[in-house]
Amino acid sequence: MVLLNVLVYSGPGIGPNAYAYLIRTLRQFLSHRYAIIPVEPETLRKEPWESKAAMLVMPGGRDLPYVASMNGEINRRIKAWVQSGGRYLGFCAGGYYGSGRCEFEPGTAMEVVGDRELALFPGTCLGCAYPGYNYKTEDGARAAEVAVDRSAFGISQSTWKDDPDRVRIYYNGGGYFLTDEFLGKQSAEGSEVAVLVRYASDVSDPRDRSKRVASAPAIISCKVGSGMAVLSGLHPEYAWDFLAPSSYTQPYNQQLVQLLRSHDAYRRRLLGAIFAHMRIDVDPDALLDEVASEHSMRIPTATPTFIAPARVSGVAPVATTMYALNSAATTRGEIKVACVSDMVLQDAEDIHITNACPGDGSRRVSREYQQAVFAPLSPSAAAMRDSAQLVDGGKVDRSHSMLVLCTQDTLPDTKETPRFDMKLAIKYMQEVKAHTASSWLMYSDTTGSTQTFLEKNSRLQALLPNGTVNVATIQLAGRGRGRNAWVSPVGCLQFTMLLRHPHLKQAPVVMLQYLIALSVVEAIKALPGYEGIPLRLKWPNDLYAALPPSDTSADSSDGSDGSEASFVKIGGVLVSSSFKANEFTLLLGCGVNVANPLPTTSINKLIHQHNLRTGAKLAPISMERALALITAKFEEFYRQFLLHGFEPFLKRYYGNWLHTGQTVTLVDQGRERAKIIGLCPTAGLLQVRSIDNPGRTYNLQPDGNSFDMLQGLISRKA
Known part of the structure; x- marks a missing residue:
């Protein structure tokens, strides 16, 4: 099973700064491969998070609220999950909490002393290692000198390059761990605790500050059953x-x-080594020396969104849209750049609307104007925005975005948008016969979320033509179903299409999520020779690939021996809607791995594997062509759907889905077992028949959890 989720506790007790900084760091190191998902205690209590979680991370903060929120069932589940192979990472308060006993500032007004239920490390975490901690100031903070035991990590020594054995790491309020080895005791049988990092300078004993303590364990690794903390x-x-x-x-x-700045590259390689020790895949770019030269985090920022007519013909419709967008920006902005009229459409964001600069070889947006609009936030503000948390009680700065109006003569070239060729995409769109879907093309190299941008900026949304498609290479906050994040590495095609759908009895809006998912699969399989590419549908809105038995590239942590084909997710659909004047306004969001082999697999990797197995010479599919094929196939299907509904597509849908004959558990029917028989073509519900009572059928809704759609199902009797 491919484990994609890194869960970050976001409930009571977290330190806002500690949480915000942790989220940003995890995204820098891991978002190429994992979804970084904040989780509240109720999520850990009620949802089946264990089956998809690669790691659970507890940030710094206060230990006692962690205890109050998670003692009992949550801790029992966390411990059982770790024992069965899970990974727990606790920083500062998360380290105290994961120990068998917490002793924090004993004998002082701040004293917190007591046994801890989770006890992934059976011993005591004793702190503060250094005196001076204050909840309201940074007085206790230090650039602590620590000694790294590289041999304890069990990873390649090349990881460390020529790093020194002693490095400086941020410290504020953490403890040290009373391991058996540190105390000079015989370890209990079966206890496996390794000290990865020690405090290099003497710390003091919180029980008696006059006593100096040498070589105290600062970071430890504990084997817990098959897992690790x-x-x-x-x-x-x-x-x-x-x-x-x-x-x-x-x-x-x-x-x-x-x-800390002078040791930043060493810090990042130490953190990377911790992840590698935990068998968590790290983005190599996060470990490069040159990252430290300017900003240790290389914080990505949004880029301009270019918009151009794609399938629209005729001057009048193009001119009408251009005029409407220009006219909507009635507020003059504050940015002073030569030859640029800074006009702003005030929506949920401040949207700076400008016309693309003409001329061969010219940049369509001047660098000065782009840099002024997207002036980088301070690191704290950027971390706060990304984590949706307040930092030091501050307010989130108002977002700025830029919309650049292009004709087909003023499209940006690949020097300005190196990861997506708008000219090529429009060429493919015009070759396939469609009119509404992708009528206009919007593209950003980097954005927050293609769907959120259109959803929250309702004034802009109202001005865009029906069928407009918003595409991005990188999403900083991609969205999945429920609370899921969407992992969007380079090579993943992610787009949102604006569709205005009439309220028609024969064409129920709920079925459009199935129609666009089917369009993705059928767009690829409709190409001559590509019929055997193993793309599948998982109800209600996921795209899957069947991996051949010999493929070992995906994470095989489920313990399978590779003798049977397995299925991994490569995409998904997310639909949001509003209704007014007898018309639905839909945002059909879709993300599909076209060219990226991680975190699971991709369409092009499936094509490559198909070529190896069959001797075929099928070409890989570019992002631009995939977009044109998918949107054209959707329009073909949509025209038929308007007249006849989803009924004509059922046979094709069943031919692609994973659920034929599958057995499920009905959790609100006494865990009754039932077999899937089909899809309701008007309500989109899953139809099942009871195994014990074949005359009884149910229509099922999705279970509402964010982690494993078919772990359980909410049922209602038909």
């Missing part, structure tokens, strides 16, 4: 450019930011 008293997830030098006024921390 790594607990840290340090904050290696903190980068120097998160921090404000003015916050550090004590004699021992005035040089904190400067020290």
